[in-house]
Amino acid sequence: MTGSRPHTLFSFGTLTDERVQTTLFGRAVPTSAASLAGYTTPPLPITGPSVIAAGGLDVRPVLERKLGAAVEGAVLRLTDQDLAAVDAHEVDDHARRQVVLTSGERVWAYLDAKPLRPAQRIVIVGDSIAYGRCDPRGGWAGRLAAAHIARNETAHRVFNLAIPGSHLSEVSEQTPALLAPRRPDTLLVAAGLNDSALPLTAPAGHGDEPELIEDRLAALAATALDHHARLVVAGPTWIDEERTLDYEGLRFTEARALAVREVMRTWCDANHIDYLDMWEPLRGRTGLLVDGVHPGHDGHEALYRHLDALGR
Missing domain, CATH: 3.10.490.10 (Gamma-glutamyl cyclotransferase-like)
Known part of the structure; x- marks a missing residue:
């Protein structure tokens, strides 16, 4: 019993x-x-x-x-x-x-319940999509920063520390040293898509086990609490599989990306962590992607509007 x-x-x-x-x-x-x-x-x-x-x-x-x-x-x-x-x-x-x-x-x-509504000092960590690659306006994160700071020039800050190519393992290892000088109240993690990619030479079934992704999210949750910050996880975005079967030596598939998305969403729900699903704004809209993976200007605009509605 x-x-x-x-x-x-x-x-x-x-x-x-x-x-x-x-x-x-x-x-x-x-x-x-x-x-x-x-x-x-x-x-x-x-x-x-x-x-x-x-x-x-x-x-x-x-x-x-x-x-x-x-x-x-x-x-x-x-x-x-x-x-x-x-x-x-x-x-x-x-x-x-x-x-x-x-x-x-x-x-x-x-x-x-709206995790970005009370935020003042936001630190963003993640991959190239969070970084804003392929968009001269800085991607969805640049739009978020502009709107957030405009609401309160004195108190609001956004620090985009995303690094193109990052996996959740790298994000979880590098983030602890980044937070103290920035005094965040919100840690926004936007990664996971790279965790779904496999080298073209990888055998079928190879890839990170769900437990590894969960461990990295748990480490990020602990880091956020150590700095009295609220962890917010933005999940993977949709990819156009027909254009990414051979992407710079990697293979991105919708099935793998969806699997990572589900692991992240399920873990966040079970651990009372805020999860913002970023899949739907781009799903099926291949014209919003520059290369099958990275959104262009209009794609980032769609992501920003979706994230802002979920978070605020």
Whole structure:
């Protein structure tokens, strides 16, 4: 018989009230005071009509990163069933993610479900598509940077550190040393397509096992938390297989790219990591690709609009 796992959840609102706990869990739960540095609690618009009707308000406070700020609250110690009850209680506009308390303890907290909406300082790491190859405007990342900084010239920053040709293994190894001087609140990882490519000489069935991709994502998640940043993973983009069967000595296939996409998406879902699916904007639109792999100007525009809608 498997017992319930213990969970810790940071709350700064009604969940700290014993009466609310009793209503939700059937009892008061172990609770201790805690502080979360680097966050503030601005109001978040609520979009669910039933939630607005029940609460009478169309906004609720949500945790948002802000250097120099702190939120005082409490840590609740919960069972599997308790945590599931809170998940059901929270609105769709919130998402459960890990944060690091001032004490250094890693706990759950509910953040804005749109991961780029509260972002201020974004670090982008990844491959040539994140780098913006084949687009003089800097690709989707260049467009994201321009729009993000225009919203707040004083506080907003975007650092695009993507390197063409990078695999997830290289991204996960190189990223830790890049973050400290840039003080990110958001780490946007856009890689994976190169992990799907195989040398033309590789035997059938050769390639990274799903566990290796998962290990690299886990390393990036740990790196993000070490720097009090939120990890956001942008998945692989669609490729035109008919034009990439022999690409500079590599073989890109749709089946391999889809397999990597599914591993990344499944891992993110299981580990409560934000996943932005970048496949659909280009799927079947071969004219948006310069060489079957890299989007051109219009392709990057489509990717940016899609990412912005998912993230904001």
